[in-house]
């Protein structure tokens with residue numbers, strides 16, 4: 363099979379936090395892009411030139427590419443030269459990866475697949491998922507020769523190419539980051555490179571599909587393990603009466619030491635999930651990876667126990683528990699964003715709401731409205747919350763909190779889970 367055909371039309375299946383920005387970047391380079399999503403609301407919104415997700419800088423790009431006719435969304439796949447799958451891969455209750463969305467995307471695009479097409483999987487996946495995707499395609503399209511069984515003589519190409527973008531900086535990082543291109547065979551890698559060359563200015567690093575799958579998981583597990591070490595240090599230092607922030611800052615002056623920061627726990631949709639894909643495949647070997655997950659998952663409960671102890675201490679002075687004000691500073695899953703999904707701070711606030719007869723004051727400067735589970739609570743201004751609180755729990759290191767004057771009330775107890783005051 364020759365590769366003389368250039369990539370004219372790309373279909374991006376899954377128009378979420380990765381799929382939509384990727385579709386927009388391809389379209390901004392004047393490639394015809396057909397976006398596919400099962401969510402009709404998302405499809406309609408995009409076709410109006412608007413976006414249904416929050417990502418800085420994305421709205422104007424989508425508006426322009428839709429207006430110029432380079433991006434169009436639909437609920438049903440249409441023929442294209444390249445198919446890019448960017449659907450979610452959650453895990454089940456026992457941490458087994460759930461590939462249902464990839465299977466459904468494969469089933470949807472199979473009828474329009476043609477000889478010479480490339481199918482690229484971008485969704486974070488366990489090792490072997492690309493081979494599994496090809497098996498599904500083989501069963502659905504027995505008329506097409508698959509690259510896994512026919513090598514260079516396959517009718518289609520397939521590759522695994524993970525994204526590595528940081529939420530909040532997706533538009534820039536999609537273009538600038540180096541990209542791993544995991545071909546199911548050599549010709550597939552070459553074909554996939556032709557797709558990414560359309561908008562990626564970083565290096566395109568060629569490897570096989572299994573290594574590329576493992577590479578994505580490794581990057582996020584590496585960060586998780588490093589954060590777990592910092593979180594473990596925060597517990598150790600609390601016992602030994604040492605300031606963990608000073609300790610880490612001092613240790614990081616060593617030329618070969620670079621410890622990350624302890625926090626209220628690890629949130630988001632990637633770092634707290636992806637390491638389990640490694641543990642699930644190789645439970646006997648992935649020991650540090652598993653323990654790191656357990657340490658980071660346990661951190662929010664540890665913060666809750668500290669808040670409980672602080673409330674008890676205030677109550678012991680004779681103040682009725684119902685008059686103890688607990689201010690929660692920050693609800694987002696990390697600093698300076700408005701994303702509350704999978705946030706340890708939300709988990710902590712929910713726990714306080716359950717255990718405490720005290721009044722909870724919620725502060726999140728990056729949102730306008732509290733999520734539904736906090737109906738009955740009011741979103742409060744930072745300084746006002748600090749002025750009235752008996753216990754302050756700082757859960758996210760938002761820049762907006764740096765301006766707060768924390769010396770308003772001398773008998774307050776401050777639990778600084780993120781080192782804001784250091």
Ligand code: SAJ
Nearest residue numbers: 526527528581582585622623625628629630632633695696
């Ligand atoms: N966190 C800490 N201490 C730190 C750093 C982070 O507690 O020193 C916490 C954050 O507060 C947050 C969580 O970890 O709750 C995750 O935040 P993050 O900024 O480390 O990562 P994400 O989830 O926003 O994005 C990660 C990135 N992966 C790596 O840095 C290896 C990003 O490049 C990936 O593209 C993304 O996961 C993904 O989609 O997989």
